[in-house]
Amino acid sequence: MMMAGLRERKKEQTRRRIAEVALRLFDERGYDAVTVNEIAEAAGVAKVTLFTYFPTKECLVTDGVADDLAAIVAGRGEGRSPLAALREHYRSMATRGVGEADVEALQAKVRVIASTPALMGALHAVRMGERYDLAAALAEGGEDDLTAQLMAAQITAVITTLQEAFFRRVAAGEPLEEVGRRQSRDVELAFDLLEHGLSSREGERS
Amino acid sequence: MMMAGLRERKKEQTRRRIAEVALRLFDERGYDAVTVNEIAEAAGVAKVTLFTYFPTKECLVTDGVADDLAAIVAGRGEGRSPLAALREHYRSMATRGVGEADVEALQAKVRVIASTPALMGALHAVRMGERYDLAAALAEGGEDDLTAQLMAAQITAVITTLQEAFFRRVAAGEPLEEVGRRQSRDVELAFDLLEHGLSSREGERS
DNA sequence: CGTACCGAGTATATTTTTGAACCCGGTATG
DNA sequence: CATACCGGGTTCAAAAATATACTCGGTACG
Numbered sequence: 015m016m017m018a019g020l021r022e023r024k025k026e027q028t029r030r031r032i033a034e035v036a037l038r039l040f041d042e043r044g045y046d047a048v049t050v051n052e053i054a055e056a057a058g059v060a061k062v063t064l065f066t067y068f069p070t071k072e073c074l075v076t077d078g079v080a081d082d083l084a085a086i087v088a089g090r091g092e093g094r095s096p097l098a099a100l101r102e103h104y105r106s107m108a109t110r111g112v113g114e115a116d117v118e119a120l121q122a123k124v125r126v127i128a129s130t131p132a133l134m135g136a137l138h139a140v141r142m143g144e145r146y147d148l149a150a151a152l153a154e155g156g157e158d159d160l161t162a163q164l165m166a167a168q169i170t171a172v173i174t175t176l177q178e179a180f181f182r183r184v185a186a187g188e189p190l191e192e193v194g195r196r197q198s199r200d201v202e203l204a205f206d207l208l209e210h211g212l213s214s215r216e217g218e219r220s
Numbered sequence: 221m222m223m224a225g226l227r228e229r230k231k232e233q234t235r236r237r238i239a240e241v242a243l244r245l246f247d248e249r250g251y252d253a254v255t256v257n258e259i260a261e262a263a264g265v266a267k268v269t270l271f272t273y274f275p276t277k278e279c280l281v282t283d284g285v286a287d288d289l290a291a292i293v294a295g296r297g298e299g300r301s302p303l304a305a306l307r308e309h310y311r312s313m314a315t316r317g318v319g320e321a322d323v324e325a326l327q328a329k330v331r332v333i334a335s336t337p338a339l340m341g342a343l344h345a346v347r348m349g350e351r352y353d354l355a356a357a358l359a360e361g362g363e364d365d366l367t368a369q370l371m372a373a374q375i376t377a378v379i380t381t382l383q384e385a386f387f388r389r390v391a392a393g394e395p396l397e398e399v400g401r402r403q404s405r406d407v408e409l410a411f412d413l414l415e416h417g418l419s420s421r422e423g424e425r426s
Numbered sequence: 427c428g429t430a431c432c433g434a435g436t437a438t439a440t441t442t443t444t445g446a447a448c449c450c451g452g453t454a455t456g
Numbered sequence: 457c458a459t460a461c462c463g464g465g466t467t468c469a470a471a472a473a474t475a476t477a478c479t480c481g482g483t484a485c486g
Contacts, residue, residue, distance in 0.1 A: 019474090019475080020264070020265075020266055020473090020474065020475090021441075021442080021473085021474055021475075024264075024442090024473090024474090025442080028442095028443095049462090049463060049464085050463075050464065050465085051463080051464095058226070058230075059226075059443075059444090060226055060443065060444050060445075061444095061464095061465090062443075062444070062445080062465095062466085062467095063442080063443055063444075065464090065465065065466080066442085066443085069465090070464080070465080071463095071464070071465090225444090225445085226443090226444065226445085227443085227444055227445075227471075227472080230443090230444090230472090231472080234472095234473095255432090255433060255434085256433075256434065256435085257433080257434095265473075265474090266473065266474050266475075267434095267435090267474095268435095268436090268437095268473075268474070268475085269472080269473055269474075271434090271435065271436080272472085272473085275435090276434080276435080277433095277434070277435090
C-alpha cells in the first residue's frame with residue numbers, strides 16, 4: 015500500500031505546498047513582483063527550507079515540467095525500441111488524462127511562464143537539458159553520436175509540439191475528455207511520423 | 221504585534237493540534253479505548269513528538285486546566301493583597317467570557333474527564349498541586365505556614381466551586397452572555413465571602 | 427506456570443527545519 | 457562617486473521531529 019512513512023509524506027507535502035503557494039502568488043501579482051521571502055512566509059516555512067527544496071526561484075515553476083525522456087528510454091523493456099517505449103509512455107499519459115483538480119494549476123503555470131521572459135528562458139534551458147540527456151541515452155543504446163543527437167532533436171521537437179497543442183486546448187477550456195481523445199490521436203500521428211519519416215505523408219498531399 | 225517567529229508559532233500549532241485531536245478521539249470513543257499511537261497518527265506526528273509535548277497520556281487532557289494561582293499572587297502589583305489580585309483576575313476572566321469556538325471543546329473536555337476515573341484522579345492531583353503552590357506563594361508573601369495553607373485551601377475550594385458552577389452552566393447550554401453575567405456576580409460574591417468571612421452572611425439568615 | 431502480545435513511556439541516532447548572519451549584484455539616492 | 461538598501465542565494469550552528477529499538481507492567485491464552 016506504499017505506506018510511505020511520516021517523514022517522506024511530510025516532505026512531499028511541504029514541497030507541494032511551497033510550489034502551490036508560489037504559483038498562486040506569481041499568478042496573482044506577477045513573477046517579478048513576488049519575493050521568495052513572501053513565498054516562504056505564505057507557505058509557512060523558512061527561506062532556507064524553501065531553497066533546500068528549490069535551488070532557485072525559477073525552479074519553483076519549472077521543476078517537474080521536464081518529462082525524463084532519458085529514463086523512459088533507458089528503462090524500456092528488453093527488445094523494445096526507444097521510440098516504442100516513448101510512444102507507449104505518451105499513449106498512456108493521454109489515456110489517463112489530467113485530473114480535474116490539476117487543470118487550474120496547469121493553466122496558471124502556463125500563464126505565469128508565458129508572461130515571464132525569465133521563465134521562458136528557463137523552460138527552454140530545461141528542454142535543452144532534456145534533449146541532451148535523451149541523446150546520451152540513445153547513444154548508450156548503441157546509436158552513434160550524431161545519429162543520437164539528430165534523433166533526440168526530432169523527438170523532443172515533436173513532443174514539445176504535442177505539449178503545446180495540449181496546453182492550447184486546456185487553455186481554451188475544451189472539456190477534458192475531449193482533450194484526452196484528441197491527444198490520444200495526436201500521439202499516434204506524431205509517433206507514426208517519427209517512425210516512418212516525412213516522406214510517408216508526401217503521397218497524401220498530391 | 222507579538223511577531224512570534226516561525227518556530228514558536230509552529231510549536232504552539234502542533235501542541236494545539238495534538239490536544240484537539242486527542243480530545244476529539246477521547247470524546248468519540250472513550251479515553252481508554254484510544255491509544256497514544258492512534259492520536260499521534262491522527263495528529264500527523266510521531267509518538268515521540270507527542271511525548272515531548274505531553275509527558276503522559278493524562279496530560280493530553282489535564283494540561284492547561286490549572287490556573288496558575290501562585291503566579292497571579294506572586295506577580296500582583298505593589299501594595300496589593302493576594303485576594304485582590306485573584307479577584308481582579310477572575311473578574312476580568314468572567315468579563316471577557318469564553319469564545320464561541322471554545323465552548324464545544326470545553327464541554328467535550330468536561331465530558332471526557334467526568335467519564336474517566338483516571339482523569340478525575342489526575343484532575344484532583346492537579347488541584348492539589350495548584351493549592352500547594354498557592355500556599356507557597358502566600359508564605360513567600362509573609363504569612364506563616366499554617367495560615368498560608370488554610371488560606372490556600374479556602375481559596376482553591378472556592379475557585380473550584382466557581383469553576384464547577386461555570387461548567388454546569390455551559391453544559392446546560394445557557395447562552396454565553398448570560399453565563400458571563402452570572403459568573404461576574406458569582407465572582408464578587410465568592411471573594412466577598414472569602415474576604416469578610418462566613419459570619420458576614422450569618423446576619424442575613426435570621 | 428510460561429509466554430506472547432499490547433500499550434505507555436524512554437533512549438539514541440539521524441534527518442529536517444529554523445534562525446541569523448552573511449555575500450553579491452543591482453539600483454536608488456545624496 | 458559613495459553609500460545604503462533590497463532581493464536572490466549560501467553558510468553554519470542549534471532546535472525540532474522522526475525512525476527504531478528498547479523497558480516495563482498488565483493481561484490473554486495455551
